Amino acid sequence: MAKLLKGAPVAARLTEETAAHAAALRARGIVPTLCLIRVGERADDLSYERGLLKRAASAGVDVRKVVLDAVCSQAELMSAIASANADPAVHGILMFRPLPASLDEAAACEAVAPEKDVDCLTQASLAGVFAGSGEGYAPCTADAVMHLLAEAGVPLEGARVTVVGRSLVIGRPVAMMLQAANATVTMCHSKTRDLARCCREADVLVVACGRARMVGADCVRPGQVVVDVGINWDESAGRLVGDVDFDAVEPVVDAITPVPGGVGSLTTAVLMKHVVQAAERVAARTKGGIA
Numbered sequence: 425m426a427k428l429l430k431g432a433p434v435a436a437r438l439t440e441e442t443a444a445h446a447a448a449l450r451a452r453g454i455v456p457t458l459c460l461i462r463v464g465e466r467a468d469d470l471s472y473e474r475g476l477l478k479r480a481a482s483a484g485v486d487v488r489k490v491v492l493d494a495v496c497s498q499a500e501l502m503s504a505i506a507s508a509n510a511d512p513a514v515h516g517i518l519m520f521r522p523l524p525a526s527l528d529e530a531a532a533c534e535a536v537a538p539e540k541d542v543d544c545l546t547q548a549s550l551a552g553v554f555a556g557s558g559e560g561y562a563p564c565t566a567d568a569v570m571h572l573l574a575e576a577g578v579p580l581e582g583a584r585v586t587v588v589g590r591s592l593v594i595g596r597p598v599a600m601m602l603q604a605a606n607a608t609v610t611m612c613h614s615k616t617r618d619l620a621r622c623c624r625e626a627d628v629l630v631v632a633c634g635r636a637r638m639v640g641a642d643c644v645r646p647g648q649v650v651v652d653v654g655i656n657w658d659e660s661a662g663r664l665v666g667d668v669d670f671d672a673v674e675p676v677v678d679a680i681t682p683v684p685g686g687v688g689s690l691t692t693a694v695l696m697k698h699v700v701q702a703a704e705r706v707a708a709r710t711k712g713g714i715a
């Protein structure tokens with residue numbers, strides 16, 4: 425039986441650490457604050473928002489909600505972003521995506537002030553992740569994968585890691601972060617030949633392809649650690665499933681993340697850590713530590 429790499433205990437520890445940093449800031453009169461921008465009432469967004477608000481409360485982070493109508497104009501959205509950018513009490517900005525198709529999502533993402541971009545919406549943040557410069561913040565999900573692996577004590581230096589999926593939200597940034605941790609990374613995508621072989625060759629397999637249960641027993645071997653980033657609603661089973669076929673893969677590998685309860689349980693904890701780091705950076709830049 426594989427070891428289960430659950431997200432909740434890692435999230436709890438990370439939140440405790442973040443709360444200690446937040447308390448230190450509050451003692452100096454700085455309240456770490458996230459501005460959440462939501463357009464419309466998508467069920468996925470509302471569900472994520474509920475988890476986020478609970479996590480923020482435990483982490484000592486205040487949240488300001490800006491909710492726009494699903495049929496709002498681009499100008500209204502840009503004005504909401506500009507207000508959050510200009511507000512010195514706001515340290516981080518999170519905008520739920522995808523936005524309604526009527527809005528220019530790329531323009532909205534780019535409008536976020538880079539120093540408040542706690543979930544890597546901007547090209548500047550992505551450049552920081554790709555260059556390994558330490559500027560900006562990685563996408564919370566990609567960072568959550570790295571936290572999970574670190575907490576589980578999975579050695580990355582010199583390890584062969586295969587990442588399935590090359591989106592800018594998960595696959596590509598996590599591949600760069602794994603490389604920065606000295607892993608030897610193979611990136612796979614929809615045009616990869618013999619995906620199963622590429623997956624089996626890895627010591628660590630990170631799957632983010634958005635295809636329910638796509639990675640099966642033919643893709644794994646004993647000794648591997650499997651991180652399943654996928655979240656898919658399985659209509660017939662009436663529950664969430666990952667991009668990995670858990671029932672087929674779990675008996676083979678050494679360790680695997682469950683879905684739900686793996687990477688997804690960690691993203692809000694990582695987000696709060698980024699908000700508090702953003703507040704700390706402001707405090708460090710401000711004489712006397714008052715933002």
Ligand code: NAP
Pocket residue numbers: 565588589590591592593594595612613614615616619632633634635638653654655656667687688691
């Ligand atoms: P995405 O933008 O749709 O990207 C999917 C990637 O998978 C693409 O690079 C695609 O290749 C690749 N792919 C698709 N079919 C493939 C196949 N048959 N073989 C190999 N590669 C294939 O998805 P995403 O936004 O990165 O999300 C990936 C998964 O993570 C989804 O299940 C999503 O729900 C989940 N997710 C989880 C969290 C969390 O907090 N845990 C957060 C966000 C997303 P091409 O580039 O060639 O098209």
